[in-house]
Amino acid sequence: MRMQPLSIGTALAVMTLFTACGEPNSPGIEYMPDMYRSPSMEAYLDYGQDPFIFGDSLAVAQRERQSARLPVVGTVPFSWDPSKKEFNFHYPYPATPEGYEQAGLELKSPIAMTQETVDRGKVIYTKFCMHCHGEKGAGDGAVVTNGKYSQPPSYTAALKDLPEGKIFHSLVYGKNVAMGSHAGQLDKEERWLVTRYVQYLQNGGKLGRATTTPADSTIVPAVAAVTTTATAAK
Amino acid sequence: MRNSQTVVKSGNAYAKKLYGEWNQIMTPQALTNEEVDAVLYYVDNFVPPVPKGGDQPTPVGAPAAEAPMWPWLIVVGLLLAVVTLSLGGVRTSLTNAVREAEGQQAIRDRTGLKRFYDLAGDNKIFASVIGLSLVAWLLVSGWYWALTIGVYGGDTVEHYRPEQPILFNHTLHAGKADKNNLAINCQYCHSSAEKSKHAGIPAPTCMNCHKAVAQGRSDAGTKEIQKIYAAVGWDPEKLAYTGKEDPIEWVKVHNLPDHAFFSHAQHVAVGKVECQECHGPIDEKMDVAEQWAPLTMGWCIQCHNEKDVKMAGNGYYDELMVRMEANEKLGHRELKEYLEDEKITVKELGGWECAKCHY
Numbered sequence: 001m002r003m004q005p006l007s008i009g010t011a012l013a014v015m016t017l018f019t020a021c022g023e024p025n026s027p028g029i030e031y032m033p034d035m036y037r038s039p040s041m042e043a044y045l046d047y048g049q050d051p052f053i054f055g056d057s058l059a060v061a062q063r064e065r066q067s068a069r070l071p072v073v074g075t076v077p078f079s080w081d082p083s084k085k086e087f088n089f090h091y092p093y094p095a096t097p098e099g100y101e102q103a104g105l106e107l108k109s110p111i112a113m114t115q116e117t118v119d120r121g122k123v124i125y126t127k128f129c130m131h132c133h134g135e136k137g138a139g140d141g142a143v144v145t146n147g148k149y150s151q152p153p154s155y156t157a158a159l160k161d162l163p164e165g166k167i168f169h170s171l172v173y174g175k176n177v178a179m180g181s182h183a184g185q186l187d188k189e190e191r192w193l194v195t196r197y198v199q200y201l202q203n204g205g206k207l208g209r210a211t212t213t214p215a216d217s218t219i220v221p222a223v224a225a226v227t228t229t230a231t232a233a234k
Numbered sequence: 235m236r237n238s239q240t241v242v243k244s245g246n247a248y249a250k251k252l253y254g255e256w257n258q259i260m261t262p263q264a265l266t267n268e269e270v271d272a273v274l275y276y277v278d279n280f281v282p283p284v285p286k287g288g289d290q291p292t293p294v295g296a297p298a299a300e301a302p303m304w305p306w307l308i309v310v311g312l313l314l315a316v317v318t319l320s321l322g323g324v325r326t327s328l329t330n331a332v333r334e335a336e337g338q339q340a341i342r343d344r345t346g347l348k349r350f351y352d353l354a355g356d357n358k359i360f361a362s363v364i365g366l367s368l369v370a371w372l373l374v375s376g377w378y379w380a381l382t383i384g385v386y387g388g389d390t391v392e393h394y395r396p397e398q399p400i401l402f403n404h405t406l407h408a409g410k411a412d413k414n415n416l417a418i419n420c421q422y423c424h425s426s427a428e429k430s431k432h433a434g435i436p437a438p439t440c441m442n443c444h445k446a447v448a449q450g451r452s453d454a455g456t457k458e459i460q461k462i463y464a465a466v467g468w469d470p471e472k473l474a475y476t477g478k479e480d481p482i483e484w485v486k487v488h489n490l491p492d493h494a495f496f497s498h499a500q501h502v503a504v505g506k507v508e509c510q511e512c513h514g515p516i517d518e519k520m521d522v523a524e525q526w527a528p529l530t531m532g533w534c535i536q537c538h539n540e541k542d543v544k545m546a547g548n549g550y551y552d553e554l555m556v557r558m559e560a561n562e563k564l565g566h567r568e569l570k571e572y573l574e575d576e577k578i579t580v581k582e583l584g585g586w587e588c589a590k591c592h593y
Contacts, residue, residue: 025396025397025485027386027394027396027489028383028384028386028394029383029384030383030384030491031383031384035491035492035493036384036489036491036492036493042492043431043432044432044434044435044486126419127419127421127422128419128421128422128425130419131416131417131418131419131422141417142411142415142416142417142418143416143417143418143443145411146411146414146415146416146417147416147447149443149446149447150446174442177445177446177473178445178446179442180438180439180441180442180443180445181438181442182442184425184437184438184439185422185425185439186425
């Protein structure tokens with residue numbers, strides 16, 4: 001009978017262990033936490049050990065090490081791939097009505113209007129535009145019909161003659177309150193591909209209307225000015 | 235009931251008392267026998283009504299944490315056993331005290347464990363069979379329990395489903411359009427899934443729509459949208475950013491250990507795996523995101539063993555195919571062997587190499 005206190009203690013300990021796992025926000029126990037948690041920095045990683053097991057103070061101390069940060073203001077994404085040299089520029093037009101008009105006049109796509117670019121644009125359009133603008137750009141996506149969102153104008157009616165520069169500008173900065181900026185989701189090449197698909201829809205699902213320009217003439221005056229000053233500064 | 239006056243007049247004490255209490259009024263009732271039966275049935279089976287208010291729906295994302303009952307049953311059982319054994323011990327002690335007082339020899343202490351040992355000693359084969367099966371059962375169940383450590387999805391364990399700081403409804407945003415949902419593509423918000431190792435938590439993307447959408451479909455939804463505004467510092471009255479940000483601390487649902495490398499880009503852009511293949515019907519029935527797949531190594535390599543590699547269209551395998559076809563002309567048989575089951579699996583292209591994921 002001398003075993004009694006010990007066995008009761010064990011039973012209680014096992015029980016506490018099991019009830020501790022009932023906490024819904026705790027991911028529970030894991031083998032070898034030091035192999036689970038990276039000592040190097042990784043995005044979206046929770047550096048705090050599970051506070052439900054290891055205590056709050058340790059978790060808070062570890063969480064104070066930041067993992068997700070914004071890029072420095074003015075950073076321009078850069079690719080060493082020569083085929084992407086058209087995209088390595090800062091976007092020069094400001095987010096103002098004047099900038100919008102100027103972009104519509106000057107900005108031309110560096111991407112040719114071919115079946116291939118339209119198809120690639122369609123994949124991006126399906127993921128990023130269709131839920132509002134609708135499958136054919138009529139402004140009848142599920143967010144508008146089911147979500148009672150303000151309806152975007154149709155590509156085949158009000159926006160039939162919208163120039164590609166304005167389409168691109170709207171993708172960078174958004175338009176009105178209803179359309180937000182998509183610059184964070186799409187890089188410049190993807191934005192131009194979508195623009196090509198939008199033009200394809202404007203044209204009633206036909207190629208043509210091609211303002212295809214060879215790559216060299218794509219550097220519009222404003223961009224050229226920016227780059228020359230940048231080179232001069234060097 | 236049918237003839238109350240007669241009962242009162244017959245001198246029934248209870249009837250007289252009632253008659254007095256209710257101001258000597260006792261109207262004759264025009265009741266049939268069936269009606270009397272019905273009234274009696276009602277009186278016999280009367281249950282006081284339960285006060286209403288307990289039928290509030292449980293808030294989404296806060297599943298009632300019901301503690302399992304069995305640990306308490308075990309404790310109660312243990313306590314009962316202890317009490318029984320102690321009482322047995324007390325009885326023996328008392329008997330012995332009496333016997334000692336009478337000058338007799340005390341009986342041998344055969345309580346509790348000692349009695350059990352003696353019993354086991356007398357039936358060695360039986361006891362060892364029982365004991366061995368007990369040990370085997372403990373080992374097997376311990377083994378299966380150990381297999382669930384660090385596993386928070388799949389069929390064998392309860393899915394990990396933490397409560398998030400904002401109760402985002404995946405079904406409403408990403409569900410099918412014909413079910414009155416918004417049908418937004420997963421990658422609209424998790425846009426880095428095809429470019430990066432991580433699928434990405436949308437930071438400013440919410441505000442692409444929620445600048446214009448301040449009202450949810452319910453008051454609860456509106457409250458959650460207010461939390462976005464507080465996080466990004468948006469003033470819905472003035473329609474402008476205030477600059478006061480308070481980043482949202484999302485709770486990570488899927489945790490892969492650091493020693494296993496996983497890239498979303500490889501699986502989404504190259505492998506063309508649908509989100510739902512690993513994350514489950516997140517757009518159909520998961521209002522709150524939960525870990526659906528077990529994310530164990532067995533689960534990973536099972537898929538790598540079965541999956542047909544989608545070679546066409548992404549350019550990733552072009553060079554590989556060129557080389558394999560060139561090798562075919564040189565007389566190597568690898569391509570033919572791979573295609574014996576009419577598909578090239580991930581495993582055949584090295585998907586089971588340790589260093590593919592562990593390096």
